[in-house]
Amino acid sequence: MKNWDKIIHIPKVTRDFLPCWLLCIHFARASGSTVVDVSQWMISHSTTSPLPAGVPENPQKLILVTCHRRENIGAPMRSVALAIKHLSEMHPKIHFLFPLHPNPSVRENVRPVLTDQPGVSLCEPLNHDEFLSALRQSRFVLSDSGAGGGHRTRQACPRPAARDRVKGVRN
Secondary structure (H helix, E strand, C coil): CHHHHHHHHCCHHHHHHHHHHHHHHHHCCCCCHHHHHHHHHHHHHHHCCCCCCCCCCCCEEEEECCCCCHHHHHHHHHHHHHHHHHHHHHCEEEEEEEEEECCCCHHHHHHHHHCCCCCEECCCCCHHHHHHHHHHCCEEEECCCHHHHHHHHHCCCCCCCCCCCCCCCCC
């Protein structure tokens, strides 16, 4: 038996766990998700871009919102918009930043409820640097997908899912 043949006899669970264990020994910090790891690195190395017009400078409590999934268009998306409206009325110190997806159906469901709502800024989609800056400055991310939420794991930021069903629990 050659030396490299010995690894074949190691149980799969051990083979899967071993790289993580070795990373821990060498003090590498990794979440196990390439997208999250790269996003964490990019957020920590990005510059702070100004937030879109209407967002107060240095907001104490900024909540970034992304909502665009096809299955949420219609009543579910209006419910999310109504919940944001209600929260902004109940908690005036919180500011919601909601970059609107270009899909006209998304805009038709969100704009009538949240346009001119105090404490809510609707804006055009953010470019990558602006989105990373918004993630960095937000205290909370509300999303109907993993896109914004998955990227915000670096400070144990709460990321509730704005949908009925989720595929799995994320840390």
